[in-house]
Amino acid sequence: VFRRRRAPAPAARRQRTIKIRDAAVARRALIDHADVFSNRPAALFAVPLVTGLRRRRSDNILSVPYGSLWRALRCNLTVELLHPTRLASIEPLQRDAVESLVADVADRSAGEVVVVRERIRAAVFPLVVRLCFGDGLGEHQLRELQRLMKDFVLAIGDANRFPGKSWPARLLHWTRLHRLRAFRRRQADYFLRLIAARRQTRHTDDGVFRPYVDSLLDLRVPDADNTCRSRRALTDDEMVSLVSEFLGAGTETVVSCVEWTLAHLVIEPEAQDKLHREVIDGERHRVMLTPYLRAVMLESLRLHPPVPLVMRYAHAASPAAEEMTGLPLPAGGGARMHFMVRDIGRDGKAWTEPNVFRPERFMAGGEAEGVGPLPGPKEMRMMPFAAGRRSCPGMGIGMAHVGLIVAALVREFEWAPAAAARGRVDLTELDGFFKTMRTPLRARATPRHARPRYTTAYQVVNHI
Numbered sequence: 001v002f003r004r005r006r007a008p009a010p011a012a013r014r015q016r017t018i019k020i021r022d023a024a025v026a027r028r029a030l031i032d033h034a035d036v037f038s039n040r041p042a043a044l045f046a047v048p049l050v051t052g053l054r055r056r057r058s059d060n061i062l063s064v065p066y067g068s069l070w071r072a073l074r075c076n077l078t079v080e081l082l083h084p085t086r087l088a089s090i091e092p093l094q095r096d097a098v099e100s101l102v103a104d105v106a107d108r109s110a111g112e113v114v115v116v117r118e119r120i121r122a123a124v125f126p127l128v129v130r131l132c133f134g135d136g137l138g139e140h141q142l143r144e145l146q147r148l149m150k151d152f153v154l155a156i157g158d159a160n161r162f163p164g165k166s167w168p169a170r171l172l173h174w175t176r177l178h179r180l181r182a183f184r185r186r187q188a189d190y191f192l193r194l195i196a197a198r199r200q201t202r203h204t205d206d207g208v209f210r211p212y213v214d215s216l217l218d219l220r221v222p223d224a225d226n227t228c229r230s231r232r233a234l235t236d237d238e239m240v241s242l243v244s245e246f247l248g249a250g251t252e253t254v255v256s257c258v259e260w261t262l263a264h265l266v267i268e269p270e271a272q273d274k275l276h277r278e279v280i281d282g283e284r285h286r287v288m289l290t291p292y293l294r295a296v297m298l299e300s301l302r303l304h305p306p307v308p309l310v311m312r313y314a315h316a317a318s319p320a321a322e323e324m325t326g327l328p329l330p331a332g333g334g335a336r337m338h339f340m341v342r343d344i345g346r347d348g349k350a351w352t353e354p355n356v357f358r359p360e361r362f363m364a365g366g367e368a369e370g371v372g373p374l375p376g377p378k379e380m381r382m383m384p385f386a387a388g389r390r391s392c393p394g395m396g397i398g399m400a401h402v403g404l405i406v407a408a409l410v411r412e413f414e415w416a417p418a419a420a421a422r423g424r425v426d427l428t429e430l431d432g433f434f435k436t437m438r439t440p441l442r443a444r445a446t447p448r449h450a451r452p453r454y455t456t457a458y459q460v461v462n463h464i
């Protein structure tokens with residue numbers, strides 16, 4: 001029996017993954033050597049399977065290589081929607097979402113168990129859809145969008161488990177492949193129909209803010225030669241990927257962060273009481289992001305960053321990369337860098353009792369006084385929104401959404417574990433597309449007032 005020997009993989013194709021758990025090393029790479037560490041690996045997910053395209057990258061901000069196209073897309077999102085000066089115009093939409101959430105929970109009979117994740121998603125998703133498409137989508141369209149986004153997350157998971165991209169694998173699993181591609185077509189068709197409708201109506205909309213899709217329709221990005229000499233409109237594929245990214249990133253990160261935060265407040269009634277007192281007091285002074293609320297959110301993000309792993313691709317040719325990691329990178333091959341966000345936030349060398357939920361560490365006089373959601377100019381202790389040029393542009397709006405929701409839920413209800421859980425909350429993490437709770441949080445919400453007081457007069461634009 002003859003078996004052909006396998007030729008060793010050429011050096012240029014061999015890739016090595018380096019895991020980084022040290023905040024100082026991560027800071028040096030992502031901030032000091034940003035030129036080297038501003039690209040993600042080409043195949044973040046099994047993109048060709050999900051997109052059905054003969055491309056290795058998707059077309060969204062997260063995936064495009066560092067360069068003029070990325071700059072144009074990111075700048076558009078930031079300037080048009082996420083910049084702190086835009087938060088004031090988004091506030092009425094946030095308030096609608098919070099009011100509908102409070103009404104939704106209050107509608108349940110006192111003491112009824114609430115599956116927290118489902119209720120939060122039901123309030124946040126319509127908000128994100130309004131930010132994306134503006135007003136005017138009906139209940140039916142909203143439900144269809146929600147179903148597509150749920151299927152999208154499942155499709156990514158399925159594609160990542162796909163047994164290979166070779167032709168035999170494709171033939172053997174053609175039904176799965178067919179399903180994935182059909183899904184992508186369905187998603188694209190539906191998004192493009194909504195985008196086309198928006199193209200017709202956007203000039204007659206006198207809303208206070210400009211939805212994301214309007215800005216994408218007007219955007220002109222650098223042409224294929226990657227210089228800024230000629231510009232073009234976005235393709236349909238790009239529009240679909242960007243809308244999908246906006247709906248997914250804008251919803252699931254916030255849902256995950258609120259669920260984890262509430263889980264800790266359910267376990268620790270003293271922290272919940274303290275937060276309740278402070279929220280009431282803050283309301284009197286028309287301040288939303290009070291110090292303890294901010295501390296609770298940061299502590300939750302430190303322990304449970306919704307994106308637990310940040311990936312980068314560093315080219316081998318760079319001496320900076322070698323110097324930074326202290327590891328010889330494979331000649332010609334480059335290396336994948338995995339920045340372990342969750343491990344950095346729980347590093348025993350940087351944090352006392354790192355696995356304990358203790359918001360006080362972020363308060364005045366605490367060990368992490370002055371630490372914020374993004375790394376400071378000199379020191380980095382945690383990175384829930386990553387760091388450097390490709391850090392999260394949605395940090396401000398994400399923190400504002402989470403803060404408003406947590407404040408309203410604690411102001412209106414007293415939260416306790418579901419009786420069936422015998423007072424226990426399972427904090428086991430599930431590694432998926434985002435880091436979520438393995439068992440969705442189920443809690444009892446007892447109204448604190450005879451009738452919920454939905455309307456608030458917060459100033460959202462507030463020191464995040």
Ligand code: HEM
Pocket residue numbers: 040061062063074245246249250251253254257305306307309310311383384385386389390391392393394395397398399402
């Ligand atoms: C609590 C909320 C959020 C958290 C914890 C979070 C976290 C992150 C992290 C860690 C990254 C970096 C990923 C990497 O480098 O591989 C990221 C990137 C990104 N996030 Fe967020 N995010 C949140 C909310 C949002 C929101 C609300 C939006 C938009 C509406 C958003 C849009 C994006 C985009 C477009 C990127 C890619 C940036 C780039 O490559 O330049 N995120 N986010």
